[in-house]
Amino acid sequence: MTTRPPARSVAAAVLAAGLCLAASACTNSGNDDKASGPSSSAADNTAASQQVVTPTDSAAGAGCTSQQYGGGVPKLDITDGSTVVGFSQSESTSNPFRATETKSIENEAKRLGVKLIERNANADVNTQNSQIEDMIAQGAKVLIVAPENSDGLGPALAQAKAKKIPVLTIDRTVTGAACTDFIAFIGSNFYGQAQIAADDLAQATGGKAHVAILTGTPGNNVTTDRTKGFQDQVKAKYPNIQVVASQTGNFAQTDGQKVMEQLLQAHSDINAVYAENDEMALGAVQAIRAAGKTPGKDVKIVSIDGIQQAVQDVAAGQLAADIETNPRFGPLAFQSLQDFYGTKGVPDKVIIKDGHFTSANAKQALDQGLVY
Numbered sequence: 001m002t003t004r005p006p007a008r009s010v011a012a013a014v015l016a017a018g019l020c021l022a023a024s025a026c027t028n029s030g031n032d033d034k035a036s037g038p039s040s041s042a043a044d045n046t047a048a049s050q051q052v053v054t055p056t057d058s059a060a061g062a063g064c065t066s067q068q069y070g071g072g073v074p075k076l077d078i079t080d081g082s083t084v085v086g087f088s089q090s091e092s093t094s095n096p097f098r099a100t101e102t103k104s105i106e107n108e109a110k111r112l113g114v115k116l117i118e119r120n121a122n123a124d125v126n127t128q129n130s131q132i133e134d135m136i137a138q139g140a141k142v143l144i145v146a147p148e149n150s151d152g153l154g155p156a157l158a159q160a161k162a163k164k165i166p167v168l169t170i171d172r173t174v175t176g177a178a179c180t181d182f183i184a185f186i187g188s189n190f191y192g193q194a195q196i197a198a199d200d201l202a203q204a205t206g207g208k209a210h211v212a213i214l215t216g217t218p219g220n221n222v223t224t225d226r227t228k229g230f231q232d233q234v235k236a237k238y239p240n241i242q243v244v245a246s247q248t249g250n251f252a253q254t255d256g257q258k259v260m261e262q263l264l265q266a267h268s269d270i271n272a273v274y275a276e277n278d279e280m281a282l283g284a285v286q287a288i289r290a291a292g293k294t295p296g297k298d299v300k301i302v303s304i305d306g307i308q309q310a311v312q313d314v315a316a317g318q319l320a321a322d323i324e325t326n327p328r329f330g331p332l333a334f335q336s337l338q339d340f341y342g343t344k345g346v347p348d349k350v351i352i353k354d355g356h357f358t359s360a361n362a363k364q365a366l367d368q369g370l371v372y
């Protein structure tokens with residue numbers, strides 16, 4: 001087995017992205033499924049998402065380099081102005097998370113002088129496969145991919161691997177092995193986010209509630225982890241919280257509203273909602289109002305992502321809390337590629353530091369421009 005060199009330097013280029021580097025997680029975790037998430041303590045304030053975060057001791061683990069990736073790939077200087085880097089975005093930039101993520105990648109590419117080509121799959125995994133293959137045909141020598149789902153990119157990844165084109169995944173995982181099928185995963189601790197969401201909802205309801213869960217798109221690790229983390233936390237800590245319904249809203253506002261309308265009709269006792277992203281939470285707010293109920297009073301809502309409209313709803317009392325998913329991947333993604341082509345390498349997982357918005361800090365975060 002090849003021993004990879006220590007990978008410490010990624011954090012040096014985190015800049016204002018608010019990222020926490022670790023070989024497995026920002027906190028001591030035990031295993032991937034049950035890694036503890038962002039702290040929900042008073043020390044975890046909104047400004048955390050804008051601060052450079054020091055790596056934990058676990059960041060000293062092995063890192064993947066171009067010499068080790070898939071038996072070795074050509075070494076590149078991605079900042080030489082001629083090497084083409086491809087960026088595959090999974091969903092429409094009408095979603096604030098995707099817009100901010102894309103802009104972060106574009107801005108850092110421009111700052112570094114990277115020649116970037118981009119495609120957007122608009123939530124269609126077949127399209128994303130085709131677009132990645134097209135970027136390869138257009139001369140991309142390395143790829144940054146925000147996957148539409150975790151299992152569906154086999155054809156594109158196989159082609160990239162066959163042509164010795166490394167793939168760095170951000171915000172969602174893909175099927176395969178790090179340093180063999182993809183360089184690494186950079187993203188949030190989705191299981192930990194869901195644990196905090198359960199704690200927030202318990203606090204908002206006094207530990208007694210009938211909850212509807214609006215789950216994300218099936219087939220990706222975000223949905224799986226955010227569902228399991230919430231359910232595990234409720235089971236372990238809150239015996240008087242009952243999940244009475246769980247249905248996918250596909251991470252979309254329109255679907256979230258439609259599903260919430262149906263759930264309210266089928267379960268008149270629902271008095272709490274856990275939405276696995278903000279788009280669905282905003283849809284739920286509309287559905288609750290349409291049912292003649294008051295969001296934040298008759299039905300408590302907790303969500304994940306931290307987009308501006310949702311944080312405004314937290315400040316206004318319509319949402320109980322919102323856990324940020326930091327989309328500002330640009331600085332860390334490109335520093336990771338530079339380390340990959342250097343000697344320091346990239347850990348298999350780079351878990352980022354996310355903020356946590358509550359009634360105590362949402363307005364301040366908005367006033368300070370810390371929300372995307």
